[in-house]
Amino acid sequence: MPEDDDVRLPSVLLASDGRHCVHPPPGLDAGVLVRDTDLSALVHRVGSDCPPAAIDIDTVAGLGADDAAVDFVTGRLAIRIVLTRRPAIATRVAERGGLGLVHIYGYDSTGMGRSLESHPRLDHVGSVLSPGLVIAHLRPDELAQLPRPLLAYGLIDETEAADACLALADAIVVRPVIAARMAAAVVAV
């Protein structure tokens, strides 16, 4: 991927099912993550005035888990940030000039270690820590093992927790209502 064409991961991704338009609140470095949707809804949302910055490709019903699907998402749909549990998909996204983020499951230290073993550890392939809320409980050496950029995703449901997670990760995923509260707090400061 050319260096002058690096994909930038917004600090905050707003989780959406893509069936309704979601606009990031002003004042927040934010984009929209579409997940738990279907292919038709995704294509419709891309053509709207609130296109997603990122998708969780494994949760799009009707979309395959192969190179053709990646090429469609990163090419035709121009979505350059792709979350996936499949290292090969994330690698393909990176080869196509995007940012692939591989799910790392942080249920316990043993499981996280196993999950990390399959990470491709390539440029432009980062990590999604699931559930994101656990990031505040990782030791520094565990945190250092997670390939960057690092997205904390899951169960971050209060602004205080969001701020704490964002201090450790490069980006977080929250519901729109939490993002609105974060933006309001920024304005208030």
Added chain:
Amino acid sequence: MFLLRGNGLTLVPVVHRIHDAGKLVAVHADLVGGIRPDRSGVGWLAAAGVDAVISSHGQLMAAIRSDGMTAIHRLLLVRRSQLDSAISAITRSAPNIVEILPGVIFPAIADMMPPFSVPVLAGGFIRTERDVQASLTAGALGVTTSSTALWGTNGA
């Protein structure tokens, strides 16, 4: 004692050693090597003298119970949007115990979950007595931890 790794096909001596120490043995059917987490795999563990079987597969709970073992259903916390379906799966599977992972965040998300009719264990990244106490206060009956310093602590 929870066994989360190792060879599920050669468990008998390990089970004997743990029993000789006066402890019960719970084996994670999804994680130990050599066995498949299905009805036959559960039967193999029962024959090995295992006291309890842990799995994320709800459909195994009935088989575990019918083989006379304690059924522990692991609830893996991922996202809020998946919580309802995960809790429904536990209601259907009717385990004897629910183990919630990562347990260290159980205190923060306990109010998102309904009360369970069976005991709850919290496991995963529990490393300090403070983590243990927070889980117990949030409603867990106990915690599971690989931090040996906590073994024997009230709740661990």
